[in-house]
Amino acid sequence: MTVHDEVAPAGRSTETDPRAGGEAATMSLESTPQPSTPIKARGERKHSKNAEFAFRSLATAAGATIVAAIALIALFLLIRAVPSVAANKANFFASTEFNVRDANNLRFGIRDLFAVTVLSSLMALVIAVPLGVGIALFLTQYAPKALARPFAILVDLLAAVPSIVFGLWGILVLAEKLSPVEQFLNDNLGWFFLFDTGNVSVTGGGTIFTAGIVLAVMILPIITSVSREVFNLTPRAHIEAAQALGATKWEVVRMTVLPYGRSGVIAGSMLGLGRALGETIAVLIVLHTAAKAGHWSLFDGGYTFASKIASAASEFSQALPTGAYIAAGFVLFALTFVVNALARVAAGGKVNG
Numbered sequence: 358m359t360v361h362d363e364v365a366p367a368g369r370s371t372e373t374d375p376r377a378g379g380e381a382a383t384m385s386l387e388s389t390p391q392p393s394t395p396i397k398a399r400g401e402r403k404h405s406k407n408a409e410f411a412f413r414s415l416a417t418a419a420g421a422t423i424v425a426a427i428a429l430i431a432l433f434l435l436i437r438a439v440p441s442v443a444a445n446k447a448n449f450f451a452s453t454e455f456n457v458r459d460a461n462n463l464r465f466g467i468r469d470l471f472a473v474t475v476l477s478s479l480m481a482l483v484i485a486v487p488l489g490v491g492i493a494l495f496l497t498q499y500a501p502k503a504l505a506r507p508f509a510i511l512v513d514l515l516a517a518v519p520s521i522v523f524g525l526w527g528i529l530v531l532a533e534k535l536s537p538v539e540q541f542l543n544d545n546l547g548w549f550f551l552f553d554t555g556n557v558s559v560t561g562g563g564t565i566f567t568a569g570i571v572l573a574v575m576i577l578p579i580i581t582s583v584s585r586e587v588f589n590l591t592p593r594a595h596i597e598a599a600q601a602l603g604a605t606k607w608e609v610v611r612m613t614v615l616p617y618g619r620s621g622v623i624a625g626s627m628l629g630l631g632r633a634l635g636e637t638i639a640v641l642i643v644l645h646t647a648a649k650a651g652h653w654s655l656f657d658g659g660y661t662f663a664s665k666i667a668s669a670a671s672e673f674s675q676a677l678p679t680g681a682y683i684a685a686g687f688v689l690f691a692l693t694f695v696v697n698a699l700a701r702v703a704a705g706g707k708v709n710g
Contacts, residue, residue, distance in 0.1 A: 434687040441680030478633040480569030489580030516578040524642030527571035563643035577631030587621025629701030662689035
């Protein structure tokens with residue numbers, strides 16, 4: 358008997374019968390679990406894809422709704438305004454008249470409305486932006502945390518004050534207090550068209566100067582809130598790097614906080630400007646006592662686009678006269694749209710730069 362014959366029965370042989378080896382291999386492959394995709398997993402993926410499609414469709418529909426609403430508003434205004442503009446016997450852009458009592462003799466223009474709207478809104482922006490940015494910097498960089506939060510809430514609460522309250526405050530309190538200031542500016546800077554004669558002589562009457570200050574107070578919470586949120590997002594590493602270089606507090610603000618928050622300040626300012634352009638009741642109350650405009654002076658009175666439309670809302674009974682006011686509303690709509698578009702471009706340019 359050979360060694361091989363002795364070892365083989367004991368099961369320690371290194372050689373196996375090819376036939377037996379094939380059967381063992383087959384049994385081994387059959388007994389090993391094969392990788393496969395469970396039916397449950399496939400169902401979950403299908404459900405996930407359906408949910409993704411549904412969410413994407415809803416999000417797209419929501420975005421399209423806004424675009425469609427804006428387009429429909431513009432279309433409505435155009436359809437209602439075109440017949441009145443076609444029947445207008447005065448220059449729509451250059452005339453200072455706005456006489457639409459006689460539907461057969463419409464004479465209206467938007468020059469004065471445009472001047473009062475732009476002057477009051479820009480004056481509000483010139484006052485509110487520095488104040489808003491200053492308050493935001495104080496709350497985020499200088500004020501103790503125990504003071505910053507309640508002070509921020511107090512500023513935000515200004516946005517909850519009704520417009521009519523601001524209007525009454527402006528005409529009954531502020532107008533009288535500002536009268537000596539207006540007279541001083543008129544006496545000393547009357548050579549400049551913004552401080553020309555206007556209606557300074559109207560005792561206790563509201564002017565664009567007064568309306569601008571009222572609007573500044575009204576848009577201050579918007580600018581402050583947006584600026585504060587953006588300044589709070591300044592990367593801590595940027596601030597610490599400036600401090601490591603020995604920068605003072607003001608230098609840290611100037612080199613890191615302000616550049617980082619520039620786009621946010623622009624966005625907040627444009628939101629405030631949009632509010633000022635469309636403000637109605639407060640401006641109507643302040644300016645109605647001095648309903649005269651004409652030469653781009655802060656001491657004029659008159660109407661803005663919004664206050665003019667609101668003042669005649671009870672007379673919207675005939676199509677053509679009503680269309681004259683709708684035409685003015687369309688100009689305000691376009692003006693606001695253009696301002697916000699330019700602001701978006703400016704903010705984007707600052708970020709990319």
